[in-house]
Amino acid sequence: MDKPYLKFEQVGMSFRRGEMATEVLRDVSLTIARGEFVSLIGHSGCGKSTLLNILGGLLRSTAGEVFLEGQVVDAPGPERAIVFQNHSLLPWLTVYGNVAIAVDKVFGGSGPSGKSKAERHDWVMHNLELVQMAQAKDKRPHEVSGGMKQRVGIARALAMQPKVLLMDEPFGALDALTRAHLQDSVMEIHARLGNTVMMITHDVDEAVLLSDRVVMMTNGPSATIGEVLEIDLARPRRRLELAVDPEYARCRAAVLEFLYARHRVPARAAA
Amino acid sequence: MPARATAIAAAASPTPAATVPAEVVPFRPPVRPVLLRLRERAARVAGVVLPPLIVLGLTLLVWQILCASPKASLPAPSKVIADSWDFIVDPFYDNGGVDKGAFWHLIKSLSRVAVGYSLAAVVGVALGVLVGQSLWAMRGLDPIFQVLRTIPPLAWLPLSLAGFRDAQPSALFVIFITSIWPIIINTSVGVRNIPQDYRNVAAVIRLSWWEVFWKITLPATVPYIFTGLRIGVGLSWLAIVAAEMLIGGVGIGFFIWDAWNSSRISDIIVALVYIGIVGFLLDRLIAAVGGLISHGVSAQ
Numbered sequence: 384m385d386k387p388y389l390k391f392e393q394v395g396m397s398f399r400r401g402e403m404a405t406e407v408l409r410d411v412s413l414t415i416a417r418g419e420f421v422s423l424i425g426h427s428g429c430g431k432s433t434l435l436n437i438l439g440g441l442l443r444s445t446a447g448e449v450f451l452e453g454q455v456v457d458a459p460g461p462e463r464a465i466v467f468q469n470h471s472l473l474p475w476l477t478v479y480g481n482v483a484i485a486v487d488k489v490f491g492g493s494g495p496s497g498k499s500k501a502e503r504h505d506w507v508m509h510n511l512e513l514v515q516m517a518q519a520k521d522k523r524p525h526e527v528s529g530g531m532k533q534r535v536g537i538a539r540a541l542a543m544q545p546k547v548l549l550m551d552e553p554f555g556a557l558d559a560l561t562r563a564h565l566q567d568s569v570m571e572i573h574a575r576l577g578n579t580v581m582m583i584t585h586d587v588d589e590a591v592l593l594s595d596r597v598v599m600m601t602n603g604p605s606a607t608i609g610e611v612l613e614i615d616l617a618r619p620r621r622r623l624e625l626a627v628d629p630e631y632a633r634c635r636a637a638v639l640e641f642l643y644a645r646h647r648v649p650a651r652a653a654a
Numbered sequence: 655m656p657a658r659a660t661a662i663a664a665a666a667s668p669t670p671a672a673t674v675p676a677e678v679v680p681f682r683p684p685v686r687p688v689l690l691r692l693r694e695r696a697a698r699v700a701g702v703v704l705p706p707l708i709v710l711g712l713t714l715l716v717w718q719i720l721c722a723s724p725k726a727s728l729p730a731p732s733k734v735i736a737d738s739w740d741f742i743v744d745p746f747y748d749n750g751g752v753d754k755g756a757f758w759h760l761i762k763s764l765s766r767v768a769v770g771y772s773l774a775a776v777v778g779v780a781l782g783v784l785v786g787q788s789l790w791a792m793r794g795l796d797p798i799f800q801v802l803r804t805i806p807p808l809a810w811l812p813l814s815l816a817g818f819r820d821a822q823p824s825a826l827f828v829i830f831i832t833s834i835w836p837i838i839i840n841t842s843v844g845v846r847n848i849p850q851d852y853r854n855v856a857a858v859i860r861l862s863w864w865e866v867f868w869k870i871t872l873p874a875t876v877p878y879i880f881t882g883l884r885i886g887v888g889l890s891w892l893a894i895v896a897a898e899m900l901i902g903g904v905g906i907g908f909f910i911w912d913a914w915n916s917s918r919i920s921d922i923i924v925a926l927v928y929i930g931i932v933g934f935l936l937d938r939l940i941a942a943v944g945g946l947i948s949h950g951v952s953a954q
Contacts, residue, residue, distance in 0.1 A: 440857075465854070475873040475874075475948075543859065
């Protein structure tokens, strides 16, 4: 396969407000292989969410293109399922209903990917089991904790069988312990299913722990990819062992060095 | 109590007390007597019920004093009860024509409200969704709505009588046109306030327009819709009483007008009490239905 699985080709993005045009992204080029776990890290305002939304199809880039398996990405779709930062569960549906609404739509048709009603039910339950939420299937989102909501958000995205799974700071709103639990769950699922994942984070440890590559963004405006770091750590990774691993420490230091020595937040933005 | 007396005596003498093992006293959680618990509950209920009753009693008392003289222009409460005793105790009598008990008048008015208000609810929600979803519909319709909604209900009546040439549909139209505005406006605000997150979810799983409407827009807007429906039902009850005064026939509004024309002031007062209570119940009914349906949405 010489064609790259997922490719950003000189992607740029400008927002226009009246006469003023703000360039958020410039010349972002990146290729991602099938099954790869890539993190995007950068200071807030560096356009990493914009980049993810372009891949998700929620935003249309003003320059360049994104290709997934050779196809131009120009609209949202289930093959690029998104795990939203604030879980985005529909509060009037149960945990089960929130996954089922996606499964019924994506696999409800009579096409080649169509599943029968029983198969769809099994598939919803299978994905809830994957994130250990099967026992809470009849609860409503407001009845479960923040971490559990995000588990359901992940189950909903996984249930669409996406070609690439997009995660927009998926653990940002969670406390440290819950976050560690979920990171372990995501690593386990990634090991089992081999999904291609693109994750936004602002947590250096999270990026190094989970990723095959960490993509570091320069500060905006006109942000672009500053550096790409290969994380050469064997999987499965265990956070306790990694804490004393010299390679882990080196990667962590490299990301920290990039973020805080070479691309510090400009003083005005930090204020 | 001799037993207790000896126990105290034993404890007081040091030598035997040191050798005798301590008496085992079974632990009995304090059981509050049923009577006490009942009294506490009664006190709580009284705290809620008593203040309005006291105010009501005082009001009636002041009213009684003010209108006690035979020359008073309005009847005192005692006179109201004496005058309208038949009307109060038998709401179900039917002597033909408009000479019916309060129940039949209220039912007739309520049935008019039910028809006009249901129409307003359906059309109002539909228009509200349109205005909320489409920028052009909002720009085109919103200014017109803002002007039309300030027109008092009765100002519509002559026009609708001219249009329908019949009292019945005119009354329904007045209810419709009075109660529709808050429904439209609240629905459109609700649709505009649907979080972008929900729209993103719908976009990612590629729901069709129709599916977005049924599965996202409506459920997400339910709390707003019911706010509008609650305001609307109050307005429609205001409007029907006024409209019935003019169009005549059976109905609590015309009952009041009829009583005025035959100088039955006491009946008017009783009718006002009924109207107030029914209006209150309508409001509570819609609020309860809204609470039931929007369960979960507002609790996020």
